Amino acid sequence: GAGVSQSPSNKVTEKGKDVELRCDPISGHTALYWYRQSLGQGLEFLIYFQGNSAPDKSGLPSDRFSAERTGGSVSTLTIQRTQQEDSAVYLCASTYRGSTSPLHFGNGTRLTVT
Amino acid sequence: GNSVTQMEGPVTLSEEAFLTINCTYTATGYPSLFWYVQYPGEGLQLLLKATKADDKGSNKGFEATYRKETTSFHLEKGSVQVSDSAVYFCALSHFNNNDMRFGAGTRLTVKP
Numbered sequence: 001g002a003g004v005s006q007s008p009s010n011k012v013t014e015k016g017k018d019v020e021l022r023c024d025p026i027s028g029h030t031a032l033y034w035y036r037q038s039l040g041q042g043l044e045f046l047i048y049f050q051g052n053s054a055p056d057k058s059g060l061p062s063d064r065f066s067a068e069r070t071g072g073s074v075s076t077l078t079i080q081r082t083q084q085e086d087s088a089v090y091l092c093a094s095t096y097r098g099s100t101s102p103l104h105f106g107n108g109t110r111l112t113v114t
Numbered sequence: 115g116n117s118v119t120q121m122e123g124p125v126t127l128s129e130e131a132f133l134t135i136n137c138t139y140t141a142t143g144y145p146s147l148f149w150y151v152q153y154p155g156e157g158l159q160l161l162l163k164a165t166k167a168d169d170k171g172s173n174k175g176f177e178a179t180y181r182k183e184t185t186s187f188h189l190e191k192g193s194v195q196v197s198d199s200a201v202y203f204c205a206l207s208h209f210n211n212n213d214m215r216f217g218a219g220t221r222l223t224v225k226p
Contacts, residue, residue, distance in 0.1 A: 042218030
């Protein structure tokens with residue numbers, strides 16, 4: 001079956017512009033995560049959605065970052081007024097509910113802010 | 115809060131050498147523990163997992179044992195290959211909130 005799909009795969013934007021990154025999780029997966037992977041760095045947790053519960057936004061680095069998940073499926077991560085330090089690979093992952101379930105990752109969106 | 119600490123890399127080994135990548139965690143209760151791998155040019159994928167104390171996860175010759183007494187989940191392989199060159203991430207997921215937290219990653223390079 002289809003895996004986690006992210007679009008676009010690459011995005012180059014000018015400093016100050018807004019960007020939207022999209023994630024289509026695996027059908028039936030109730031949990032969805034966004035992470036950021038900067039060059040040479042590990043995975044930075046951004047936000048977590050679980051079913052209809054309020055999302056865990058504790059990892060969002062500033063109020064320029066926001067995310068939503070419509071209908072419990074597709075998610076959009078929005079970065080407003082992008083800065084050069086926002087340049088990174090943004091990864092989306094989904095899984096079934098339950099702590100023993102591994103995450104299924106998309107291939108990421110590489111964001112470059114010029 | 116929950117967190118994972120991995121040994122810093124990069125790690126460079128010769129083919130057939132023994133590999134250990136250390137991972138320790140901080141969490142209340144009984145988290146599930148995972149190792150993920152990211153091969154060059156590919157996305158992250160699960161390598162192995164363990165869901166309770168003393169469990170051993172294994173896959174592709176890699177092993178890790180869930181040690182609650184030392185809060186550790188060290189990754190080991192007896193004889194590495196060039197194809198094992200990748201970045202390895204230790205992670206935990208806590209039952210209460212299910213969020214997956216990752217270590218910083220350890221880059222392994224295996225030379226022929």
